[in-house]
Amino acid sequence: MDLVIIMQAGVATGTVLLFATIGEIFAERAGVLNLGVEGMMLIGAMSAFSTTVATGNPWLGVLVAMLAAGLISQIHAFITITLHADQVVSGLALTFLGTGISLVLGEGLSKAGTVSLLPNFSIPLLSQIPLLGPIFFARQSILVYIGYLMIPLSWYYINRTRPGLHLRAVGEYPSAADALGINVFFMRYAYVFVGGTLAGLAGATISLAVAPGWFSELTTAGQGWIAIGLVIFAQWDPVRAAVGSYAFGALRRLILDIQGPLTLFGFANPFYYNPYWGFFLQMLPYAFTVIVLVIGSREAMRKRLGAPAALGNPYIRGERGL
Amino acid sequence: MSEKVTPQAGPRTGSFRIKLEPRLKEPPPWYPVAVSLGAIVVALFFGGILIAFAGGDPFLSYAHIARASFGNLGVISDTLVKATPILMTALACSVAFRMKLWNIGAEGQFIMGAFGASAVVLVPLLPAETPAWIFLPAMMLAGILMGALWGFIPGYLKAKFNVNEIISTLMLNYISISWVNYWVFGVWSEGGFQMSPRFPKTAWLPRLLDYADTFPILRGLTTHAGLLIGILAAFIVWLLIYRSRWGYEIRLIGDNRSAARYAGINISRNTILVMMVSGALAGLGGMSEISGVVHRLQTSPIAAGYGFTGIIVAWLSKLHPGVIIVVSVLFGALLLAGREIQPSGVPKMIQGIILVCLIASDFLLRYRLRIVRAGVEE
Numbered sequence: 001m002d003l004v005i006i007m008q009a010g011v012a013t014g015t016v017l018l019f020a021t022i023g024e025i026f027a028e029r030a031g032v033l034n035l036g037v038e039g040m041m042l043i044g045a046m047s048a049f050s051t052t053v054a055t056g057n058p059w060l061g062v063l064v065a066m067l068a069a070g071l072i073s074q075i076h077a078f079i080t081i082t083l084h085a086d087q088v089v090s091g092l093a094l095t096f097l098g099t100g101i102s103l104v105l106g107e108g109l110s111k112a113g114t115v116s117l118l119p120n121f122s123i124p125l126l127s128q129i130p131l132l133g134p135i136f137f138a139r140q141s142i143l144v145y146i147g148y149l150m151i152p153l154s155w156y157y158i159n160r161t162r163p164g165l166h167l168r169a170v171g172e173y174p175s176a177a178d179a180l181g182i183n184v185f186f187m188r189y190a191y192v193f194v195g196g197t198l199a200g201l202a203g204a205t206i207s208l209a210v211a212p213g214w215f216s217e218l219t220t221a222g223q224g225w226i227a228i229g230l231v232i233f234a235q236w237d238p239v240r241a242a243v244g245s246y247a248f249g250a251l252r253r254l255i256l257d258i259q260g261p262l263t264l265f266g267f268a269n270p271f272y273y274n275p276y277w278g279f280f281l282q283m284l285p286y287a288f289t290v291i292v293l294v295i296g297s298r299e300a301m302r303k304r305l306g307a308p309a310a311l312g313n314p315y316i317r318g319e320r321g322l
Numbered sequence: 323m324s325e326k327v328t329p330q331a332g333p334r335t336g337s338f339r340i341k342l343e344p345r346l347k348e349p350p351p352w353y354p355v356a357v358s359l360g361a362i363v364v365a366l367f368f369g370g371i372l373i374a375f376a377g378g379d380p381f382l383s384y385a386h387i388a389r390a391s392f393g394n395l396g397v398i399s400d401t402l403v404k405a406t407p408i409l410m411t412a413l414a415c416s417v418a419f420r421m422k423l424w425n426i427g428a429e430g431q432f433i434m435g436a437f438g439a440s441a442v443v444l445v446p447l448l449p450a451e452t453p454a455w456i457f458l459p460a461m462m463l464a465g466i467l468m469g470a471l472w473g474f475i476p477g478y479l480k481a482k483f484n485v486n487e488i489i490s491t492l493m494l495n496y497i498s499i500s501w502v503n504y505w506v507f508g509v510w511s512e513g514g515f516q517m518s519p520r521f522p523k524t525a526w527l528p529r530l531l532d533y534a535d536t537f538p539i540l541r542g543l544t545t546h547a548g549l550l551i552g553i554l555a556a557f558i559v560w561l562l563i564y565r566s567r568w569g570y571e572i573r574l575i576g577d578n579r580s581a582a583r584y585a586g587i588n589i590s591r592n593t594i595l596v597m598m599v600s601g602a603l604a605g606l607g608g609m610s611e612i613s614g615v616v617h618r619l620q621t622s623p624i625a626a627g628y629g630f631t632g633i634i635v636a637w638l639s640k641l642h643p644g645v646i647i648v649v650s651v652l653f654g655a656l657l658l659a660g661r662e663i664q665p666s667g668v669p670k671m672i673q674g675i676i677l678v679c680l681i682a683s684d685f686l687l688r689y690r691l692r693i694v695r696a697g698v699e700e
Contacts, residue, residue: 035488039674075678078682079678079681079682083682083684083685084685084688085681085682085684085685086681088424088488089637089677089681090678090681092424092426092488092633092677093674093677093678093680093681094678095674096630096634096670096673096674096677096678097671097674097675097677097678098674099670099674100667100668100670100671100672100673100674100675101372101671101674102667103666103667103670103671104372104373104376104667104668104671105372105375105376106667107376107666107667216667221496222492222493222496225489225492225493226493228488228489229486229489229493232486232489274508276504276507276508276509277504279500279501279503279504279507279508280500280504282500283496283497283500283501286493286494286496286497287493287497289489289493290479290485290489290490290493290494293479293485293486293489293490294479294483294485297483297484297485297486298483301483301484
């Protein structure tokens with residue numbers, strides 16, 4: 001059990017959560033809660049893998065994954081933005097739909113064998129930095145590096161640019177945004193689409209880079225829901241989302257590695273001698289998500305921070321309220 | 323109070339556009355039923371397209387579903403067996419949804435209920451010779467308690483820390499599966515297999531085939547007493563929600579949270595209570611499945627997604643306990659027939675499409691569509 005390897009693998013695994021979480025942050029900042037992340041990720045993972053199997057080109061796989069998940073997210077957008085339906089129920093329905101469709105279209109895909117994956121490489125110079133180099137910049141997938149770029153870019157976009165200001169206005173006070181001439185309906189559709197494409201990218205990251213292959217629902221194993229929990233923990237901030245994502249990634253890897261060695265910190269490793277205790281380790285990411293939610297919610301209550309004010313509410317022109 | 327849907331609307335004569343108006347009057351009673359049925363037809367149509375896209379024959383698939391679930395007495399009985407756990411999880415969801423608490427954890431509460439009932443037999447809390455009239459109520463009680471505990475946790479976190487119950491209940495689903503796996507793989511494993519030993523007969527809910535000596539027509543029918551328990555539970559839920567003071571409180575919270583708060587209703591307390599009742603119903607479902615069908619603790623047959631199907635059934639039934647009974651049977655048929663259909667994800671996909679179409683169709687209950695000549699009425 002090598003801590004550097006755990007951290008390195010944690011960053012790779014955490015990239016999945018990072019994409020999904022940032023995508024959901026965009027959608028929620030625009031005022032649309034999309035609980036369909038798990039379904040969109042499955043659509044992304046399935047279509048990325050099957051496209052790559054069919055064409056041999058993983059980049060095409062990534063593109064198709066993003067488009068497919070983006071398209072299916074528009075069902076949620078239509079139901080909640082145009083038809084004013086409850087965002088919670090519609091998001092749940094999207095998860096069912098995405099899971100079902102990816103199971104049907106992904107039938108037999110698990111026997112597809114090996115495909116060409118996205119490249120892994122080290123970044124010269126940066127990978128020489130002691131400790132941080134091997135963790136962040138050595139032999140990582142190209143998607144991991146794209147993830148690094150996405151953190152500051154999305155933070156800057158949301159907090160420092162004019163379109164970002166419009167995005168926040170639409171989520172906080174849509175009628176004021178509307179009065180300023182911002183097209184609230186179009187913006188919400190667009191950011192739900194952005195959230196969908198990023199969830200699709202997260203799915204593609206699993207099936208083409210982190211854990212290659214298609215394993216039906218086990219491909220994502222609830223990571224879409226963990227991402228939604230992380231959005232609350234991150235308080236809709238991409239930088240905090242990154243911290244949470246990488247920590248969760250490292251935790252997942254730690255659980256796998258801790259069961260290997262005979263001794264742990266000089267003691268007999270209980271997880272080696274009682275292999276069934278591993279089931280308790282498997283609970284940890286889910287238990288931590290609940291704990292992280294408690295922390296996030298308490299902090300939000302204390303600082304009087306909170307979700308975007310219009311989150312969960314349809315915008316109906318001419319109606320009183322936000 | 324109108325909104326443009328078709329962008330091509332213009333002031334020229336002869337052009338029409340669709341106008342939306344919120345409904346002020348209650349629609350006639352047949353209208354919601356018609357809309358729901360219409361949504362299902364549309365869903366089956368889209369499902370057929372996707373089945374064809376995946377290389378199947380939609381007509382054959384649907385005909386097969388009908389034949390394999392209602393074709394003869396034997397399969398009707400099997401359909402009812404599948405409907406029983408769905409009935410209980412749907413009741414569980416309906417209670418929580420009524421208060422707009424999104425309990426997505428009926429799956430986990432169902433699994434923990436099955437675990438609780440099994441613990442009575444396997445720990446063992448009661449010796450194997452215990453007569454059935456003690457054994458079965460004890461198992462029911464254990465299932466209800468474990469389910470209620472699994473509902474209490476997210477309810478408490480919601481009331482105390484405002485933790486989103488959707489995510490906490492979902493996380494508890496995954497935790498419950500690992501928990502049961504620990505017991506099934508490790509402690510209670512029968513000879514290294516991933517299942518516990520079989521329960522003694524006194525821990526089985528009575529089935530129709532038990533009476534085949536007196537009524538030969540019942541031979542081979544596996545419908546068990548869990549169905550009666552479920553129907554009874556539906557009646558109790560109906561009394562509780564529509565005929566009790568407490569039911570009125572939670573309906574009020576669900577319909578108008580701030581009005582309920584001003585009326586002095588304790589929302590935190592009701593949040594915890596409703597989650598516990600919801601969990602208890604799902605836990606009872608887990609007990610009925612383990613004691614009526616599986617007869618041993620094993621992960622795959624109890625973590626089969628009944629909790630998630632329950633969400634759809636509850637929604638499709640507009641949360642009404644009586645309607646839930648009927649819709650559960652239809653979904654039992656879908657699940658039963660779905661086992662033999664290729665590709666194997668079809669029932670899950672159809673459930674998803676049905677839910678999407680239902681939610682979209684709710685729009686028709688809240689708004690009226692009118693086609694008007696542009697420029698005539700502005």
